[in-house]
Amino acid sequence: MAAGAAAKNVIVIGCGIAGTAAAFRLRQAGHDVKLLERENYPGGRMSSYEKSGENVRYRIDRGASWLSHNYRPMIKLLEDAGLDSRMLPCSSELGVLRDGRVHRLSFVRTSDLLRTGLFGWKSKLKAVNLLRDLGSARRSLRWHDMSGAAGIDVESARDYALRRLDRPLLDYLVEPLCSTQFLAPADEVAAVGAFSIMWGTFGAASFTFDGGVGRLPTLLLGLPLMRSERTRVELSARVTDVRPDGDGVQVTWERDGTRHIEHAHACVVAVPGPVAAGIVPSLTDDQRTYLTGLRYTSDVHVTFGLRKPPRETALGVAVPRREHPDLCVALFEHNLGPGRAPAGRGLVSLVFRHHWSAERGALDDARVIEDALTAVGEALPDLAVHIAEHRDMAAVQRWDRAVLARPAGGYRDLARFTAGLDPRSPIQLAGDYFSYSTTNASLATGEQAAQRIVTALRPAS
Ligand SMILES: Cc1cc2nc3c(=O)[nH]c(=O)nc-3n(C[C@H](O)[C@H](O)[C@H](O)COP(=O)(O)OP(=O)(O)OC[C@H]3O[C@@H](n4cnc5c(N)ncnc54)[C@H](O)[C@@H]3O)c2cc1C
Structure with a gap:
């Protein structure tokens, strides 16, 4: 002082x-x-809690579960507090489901967008527009206050994607990013929101803390x-x-x-x-x-403790709306860092678009778990079989106000x-x-x- x-x-x-x-x-x-x-x-x-399985304990993130090296204010605060040595690396890949196949994109290598088999060459040419527009948009984005983006807030993410990109980039990039972040599809959120996610995500590795981001x-x-x-x-x-x-x-x-x-x-x-x-x-x-x-979207998501981890290296698999109307991402939480699942076990969360959650806010846990299993069986059948064979524990998390859309x-x-x-x-x-x-x-x-x-x-x- x-x-x-x-x-x-x-x-x-x-x-x-x-x-x-x-x-x-x-x-x-x-x-x-x-x-x-x-x-x-x-x-x-941003809190985590423990839940028992069969003779083991899992640590579950109630809300947030993923952090990025793009989070400059957080990293500065960790340094100032002498806590930066507690940051641990974790998976920086996100899978995107298309026609039954998972395509993995690295957050670190933005050039993956141009190499991936997720899009054809016409879409890849259009993706250059996206990178260019993101470059201009980022000048008006500030972590502590996004009001500087008012001047570019003219359309929804869907309208932007159809105007400047193309349908595959809307369906397999912009829409899944919006659903994963806002739990709402691209027509319900501003294009600025889509730019914010890419600004906060692309070009940097993920990090975590032992036992969850809480x-x-x-x-x-x-x-x-x-x-x-x-x-x-x-x-x-x-x-x-x-x-x-x-x-x-x-x-x-x-x-x-x-x-x-x-x-x-x-x-x-x-x-x-x-x-x-x-x-x-x-x-x-x-x-x-x-x-x-x-407008905060609601969230009801289900986390399964598994006696064996599924064979997936990404931190999650995004499920575009064209592939499934309700399930938006399966998070492989054991790939998000140590201390969540005991050694040799798995921890997977199924996260849904907000309309699915809103319809289930008042249902009991058993019914929510059953509906979640039906959805994953439709979208990611191999994962559904794995959960059925190795399920140890299931937990339901509910947020009336999860994220702002x-x-x-x-x-x-x-x-x-x-x-x-x-x-x-x-x-x-x-x-x-x-x-x-x-x-x-x-x-x-x-x-x-x-x-x-x-x-x-x-x-x-
Ligand atoms: C399911 C989910 C997944 C998410 N995933 C990610 C992610 O992977 N990465 C990421 O960076 N972000 C993620 N987020 C967003 C992130 O968690 C939030 O934006 C952030 O944690 C909000 O922090 P906050 O302090 O503003 O609000 P909050 O965390 O909501 O804190 C507000 C606090 O105020 C308390 N409170 C409320 N009313 C009163 C009262 N009357 N008196 C006293 N106390 C009160 C509440 O109990 C709460 O503890 C996710 C959020 C959710 C819900």
Whole structure:
């Protein structure tokens, strides 16, 4: 902390990666931090848990499971925290299913697009347009705030692909990328979203942590800086109200029916947009309308522990909509790094397009598992047979708000929303809704919110 500046109390609401990163940067700047988290575990959509199979335990990522060396803010934070030695390499290949055959593309070698048997030569010539357009689009993409892309947000990913590429590139590249990232097909999301995925994915290797990506928030919370008495973490603490109070903020939260009221100099609200709209009454009507109207897709996915891993080297096999309407990717989680499946075992997740999940949100686990097995039997019959023969455990994960799927025009709406936010307010917002739903974007928004608070709390010279 700079001479003359006094430590201030800052509350961070939400202990996902946005809130955890904000807390870390605030502690680094010398402030005292209290984190309030609704669940009884930290990490939010970047968390992992253990589940037993027959005499063994698997570690399952609840939400995010894949990280990229393109995630520059995350890597910088890991370096600053002295945690970069915990990063481990993992598979950087994604398979794409076409006519019963899996074509593997490397994220690292973008030139695979020109070599793969997935497309004919006419499509490969058109792929040059894609690489050129991506080169221009990336100039307006920022991890912490995608509102700079408003100027190029003119069409859906599908319309872009039909205008500048061709049908095979739409069906076997753009659509599966959109479905895998947004759980929504290319006609439902903006072309900017498709560029964002390629920007975040192409040209760099993947990395992971031992035992799942949920290690990152817990590693951060375990740092000496974060375990000092100047950092408090309250789990099972549901915040109900955040409002300006004099020069600072007042935060109301509940646990087991008991209400707590806290005062602090500032606050980072790092919860999904619609939740922020419900707990921050000082937002304007337009801001609240924007946040409640954000379109998050839902996710119900099934993870199988397997006594033997399937013979697949890729981290996943994307299933284009032309190949199957519901299943969008089979993730081979044991290829995503150590500590997930015990040695010699496999861990496979089946992830579906959002309409399939929405129809199954209220069904019991047994029915969801049965439907997932039917879908994989139709799309990837060899994998279905393998699961049937070697199944050890099955787990169902459900998210009402999994990832943000912005339609065309959504980035222009975002730009109007961010233009109205006050960078000096003691209440700062963070979360993936400023960007596209990735752990890295959320982390970057948390850091930015922390930085705005550090600046606002600095004494005037
Ligand atoms: C199924 C799935 C797969 C994904 N795959 C990937 C991937 O492979 N790679 C990738 O980079 N990203 C992936 N993502 C996206 C990524 O996980 C998210 O964008 C990111 O983790 C969101 O972080 P966040 O901190 O903004 O929000 P969250 O993780 O949602 O954190 C918000 C926190 O606030 C808490 N909270 C909510 N309301 C309150 C309240 N009233 N009071 C107190 N606390 C509250 C929540 O419990 C939560 O812990 C995936 C997401 C899902 C769901």
